[in-house]
Amino acid sequence: MLQAAAADLTAELDLEVLLDRLAERAAALFHVPAVSVMLWEPEGEMATIYASRGLSSAYVAGQRIPRERAEQVLATANRRPFIVDLRTDPLGDRDLILQEDLYNALAAPFVFRGRLLGSLNLYGKGAPRKFTEDELRLAGILADQMAIAIENARLFQETRRRADEMAALLEVDRQISSTLDLPRLLELIASQAQQVLQADHSDLYLIEEDGKTLQAVVSIGEYALDVMATPLQVGNGIVGLVAQTGQAEMVNRADLDPRAVRVPNTPDHPQALLCAPLVSRGQVIGVLALSRMGGREFVQADLDFLVGLARQATIAMENARLFQAAQQRAETLARRTEALSQLVEFSRTLATSLEMETILDHLVRRMGDHFEAAVTTVALTSEGEEGDPPFRIAAVYDRTGQLSQEGWAIPTARSPALAHVIRERRPLFIGDLALAPFPDLFLETEREAVSCLQLHAVLILPLLCQEEAIGAVSLWMRRIIRRFPDGELDWAMAVADQAALALQNARLYAESQQQAREMAAALERQQELDRLQRQFIQNVSHELRTPLALVQGYVELLHAGDLGPLDPTQHQTLSIVADKVKVLARLVESITALQEIESGPLTLRPLSLVEVAQTALKGVQQTARRAGVELVLEVADELPPVRGDRARLGLVFHHLLENAIKFSPDGGQVRVRLSADSQVARIEVSDQGVGISPDQQERIFDRFYQVDGSATRRFGGAGLGLAVVKEIVLAHGGRVGVESQTGRGSTFTVELPLAPLQDADIES
Template sequence: MIPKFPKNLFAKPDHKTHILARDMMIESMNDGIMVLDKEGLVLDANRATLILTGLSGEELIGKPAPAEFRSFIARTPSDPEATRARLEIKWDKPVPRYFDLSISPIHDKNGHLVRRLIVLRDITKQKQIEKALRLYNNRLNILREIDLGILKATSLEEAALNTLHQLQKILACQELTLIEYDKQLAPVLLAELRPETASRRRNLPAYENLEMDLTRGKILVQRNPPTYPGSGGDFGTASPSLIVRAPLRAPSAPRPQYDSPASNLLMGLLTLVFYEITELTDADLDLLGEITHELAATLQNHRLQQQTRRHAVQLQVASEIARDIASTRELNDLISRAVNLVRDRFGYAHAGIYLVDEKGQFAVLQAATGEAGEKMLSHGHKLKIGGSSFVGQAVETGRPQIVNDFEHENGQRKNPYLPATCSELALPLILAEKVIGVLDIHSDRSASFDTDDAVTLQIIADQLAIAVDNARLNQMAALRLEETIRQMGELAVLYAVAQAGAEATTEDELVERVTKVIGETFYPDNFGVLFVDETEKNVVTHPSYRGVHSTNRLGKGITGRVAADGKPRLVADVAMSSGYLRLDQETRSELCVPLKIDEKVIGVINAESKKVNAFSLSDERLLATASELLAVAIQKIRLHTNLQAHARDLALALEKQKELDRLKSQFIQNVSHELRTPLAIIRGYAEILDSGDLGELDIAYKDPVSTIARRAAMLSNLVDDLIAILEAEERNLKMKDFDLGAQVQTMMDEFQISAQKAEITLQTHIAPHLPLFHGDADHMRRVVDNLVGNALKFTPKAGQVSVSLALVDEHFILQIRDTGIGIPEDELQKIFDRFYQVDGSMSRRFGGTGLGLSLVHEIVTAHHGMIGVESKVGEGTTFTIKIPVERPALQSLVIPSLEEVME
């Protein structure tokens, strides 16, 4: 049970109803309320305090205030003249929390400190929103600038250099190097940034512990390295304080494994060298990771473009070769025409061409003349190499074989298909010292061939060897050309997929473009993408699917099994597949590959054909590569979409916060206006009582009435300051032309009395012939009153205060200079904040709310002006206000120079 606030703190004992209502109100507040005694022990706390601090009543009541608050409580004013102190603190809990802390002293009637009242407000969520919004906006802007630099670049080197310049701005590092690694991990410098005075570029460093680092898959940060070759530059011989190495891994590469070759993963290395002490946050390293991912994608695209260009050149060369061999007939036609030409032109009985088989064991008849030749061809006639036949011996020896008389030479047997043969000449077809076949000629006459015949016909044999080789090459070239054309088509398709990934703004647009380009080029029957529905455990066709749309259960059918286990499947004949789900009656074969992001299957790419055995391993490789490119593009679009959604959410939160600030200001304005009249009445009656106009007061009431009058005047001035600040913020000023110089002179005459009483010299310098000032006279009076009043207040006896007003470069320059106590340098940036006071002891001595300088700043800003301050402790302070002059006031005015004004 939480004790109630002591009744004697706020009301008389007979006000029980009032006290009960007050206690219920305090208990229901969202802000924490604590009451401390003058030693800092907690006397009471409401329920909100326990919730905000996470402490129980037993842990808090009667105990010293939490340690996080004590240093701030100790600085709280304790004399009767003090009001309250307000500040923000950070409470370092496991989850840090931020509080708006307000501490007010409570005094007895003798002015002694008896209690302290603490009000806690939780502003943690506001701080988190502001921080998150800054981080996300900064990251988006950085990535946008880097993407723009890459897109605008005309070369890979320029894109790399643009990225290094952006990194140098972001992380303030002194040296940057970007290296590309080829397949053998040989380094190639793409770009570097080093100080101008640095020595010539050092040797490119090897990437240490490559396999281990790739397996870790993270950026390496090395602090205070002992040595670094090539260091120097603007930092002399100093060693770097920090070296960061970020590997560029292929975006489509799988997560590194111990048995994965590094050349398949590592594309480059980004090295950042810091010579000044630097601490990189996790956000910096995350951003660096995203940037290296963008660089890796750019490098991969560049390599793909190079590969495409290289294959395009190869295709052009292949086309030229195809045109050169176009005059060469198909091999069978060529040799058939050749043997008939030899037989007919020379009048031989028979001619034939044998070609050595692939194993080099037989010479196989490929073309022959006459009816006998047709019979031999139909029976697959062949002769063993190295056997008793002339053809076999010609292949083995590589020399012409001649027989002029089968009846009397060497007992050679005649060819049973050619019984009338009397002479035979076998000429080897030699190409590059290798026998590829034999030209075999038969004659029905004896002694038909001599050495000259062999020499002449060998020339024809040599020409036939070239023609045969050309024909073979032509056939091989045609096959290779067909394969090359397909490969080029595949590369063109993959390039189109990569281009779609770079250009598409939505996932649906991306999938639709990829489906169209691949389906139209290679798989017109049935092709498309199916995505996994995690909720329903289904695989669903995308709307762009070119074929029968369906929804399959995970693990069912070919697409369902690929989505379930992530393994590609090539089915040559779906009729032979037991798990095939027949949706299209015309489908005969199917190829399906998984679509993965970070090893997680998000869908499949599926192709079907009306032909059996329509797909090959080449098709599987094509779809696997397309799947990797598509997955990278989908991941990029999803990441971009998520970042945009976060940015929108944070922007809405910020707009809501701005609306709350507006409502707060409106509330303050309404309350201030409502307080103005009753405060004026209270102040009037209190001052009348204090002055004795209604009769002399009893000595026991005189001091309290005097205090009431003084406090009422202070509250009235506070309300006026708040209203003036709000009016200045809203630019709700009563603008008119008036003589600012005359106004300042009149005010200085009034201040002379206060200055003389304080024994301070007050000097005034107002330039003659000043134009009329266009502004709010009452607000400008407040500016002068606050600044001069402060100067007199904080200047000791025998000091000086000077006020000057001049026109310089079409601006009014109002300057207030004093020889007072001065302001510490570390406080100068805070003195214009609302309720801020430089020193608590000063506020107790001189009074004040901390709104004066804030009001001055708001009014000057509302007049499109600027205010500056210069100060040294013990020597004095100078405030300078610069406000532009309206144009009409300058038309007939001769403006003096700065030197004339100073004189």
């Protein structure tokens, strides 16, 4: 049920819907009267209720929990689920808690990569709620999965919001600019300036990121290659001064200007130079420079035009740059959205499987294909004997096909790199294994495998479950990687976190299945032992019955004198033997009765308890007379019939009466009362005997239990009579109990279901 609920919830990416469903599912799953889901905003200091069940609107709107207070409480609970008494240690507004009639709560924190996101709170309302260890554990599992789901939903919302913003920005860019391809735009600017101003050369310089270098990005003219190959310095030369001051320059004899810097391989002849700065947001980003050869000069109108063109060019360039940036962001967002979709699909797949091998195979293939890794492996921590490898290579995805052919293992079960990641609980990324900063992280055999398989980069991610590293996933690439695209490592860690949780769940499931199998085997063995025990008792009873009957017959003949006269001593001795034989015979009868109750079906018919009681009273009349005990039967008016087995219920009366007579004093009275209400018939057998102490009343219905178990006990019996009574009554769907005080007698009460009204015919 928990697995199904978690799978349904983790697939939801709408945060509001997710939290509301969580509150609903938690209330049903844990059977609590009230639930709240509280979250902190990433930079917020107060937790608020986002979803609830069973709480008033005033409580939901008013309850707040400071982050500092929550962190203090969670620190003492190691950030795991805990139970808090809200009356003595309230979290939040005490008055609201009292008004809501809340007593205690099970709080399960949402913790994602060490960050507290919020908590799932299950309340005891109207009275304290007793939460079990299983509920604490299940709440922790649910909270761990929901922390990932909440973070995913938040990331999805943020991604969607940013995508909407970028779409709006791109629409504005398209409206204000006709060309958004920056290289093409720069060429158009330089070309347009050259054509309009009839220049021999048109060069567009941009300031490099260092803020000191001017690099020609477009050059049109005879010496274009030389210009492109010659960077200029800001503040040096006429172009450099324009870049430094932001002031346009028109120099019709640049060849004579001492500020000028000649580009190598260009002719030393009269040259007119026109320069306009490219200014964006008050900062010079480049210079547009035009030159005429052969003494052709520029005029002020040319300069004004170039300045205006530079201004428009700057706007277009800025738009183009924004467009490029927007494209890059959109691509990044698209990658993140795709990664998030893959993450959701991965989570959904994991949620539907509890098979370790399936989870491992899905993990290595999804990660390996996503990163185009040559080899992907999963290593799990091993709890073997001392000296055994610390890891077990649980899954390998070899896209090269060479790993098994060459017999390589990468990483090995004793890999120092794996040990480092497990110990630090942080990812290890080496973009160029040839320049690995930690040579001790790899064994010699691993370095040989890296060389032979032509592997150049590795990413090892810890598999963390509840902040405990249970293994690591390794991705080995055949390309040098300087850095991963934005969000890639976060995606990989999210996949690893979900896989770790799924693997832990699968491990727990496998352990529970193994325990179930062991318990089933133990139960089967116990059932076989019980069967053998019953068979043994049945065989012994059967074997004893015939010789006992024979012994009893001869004892009666001897006692009656049919086999010759007896002196008083012999007569007394024979009486003792006769009594012991009767005790043994009754023991065999009781054992046989128990066996028949367990194995034989009941013959249920409507019958009168009065008739059964009267028959039983006649059967013990002689025993009662010898014991000096009076038998009394009291019957309520119009006693309805019960549905029962006449022979078995006769045994109930017989054993209760025999037990009452045995413990009654000479001159005492045993009273049988028969009554009924709308649902059950009631049998009460009362005596005036020695009574039963409270500590023994629960055990007197156990087989072979004697109230007085000493070797010199006053009353005989094998301790089976009341056990027979209990088995028969339970088989009829009834109940049996006793009320007694030491020295003041006992009353045994049996309740039996009444026969249905349609069963009107009573068995006679």
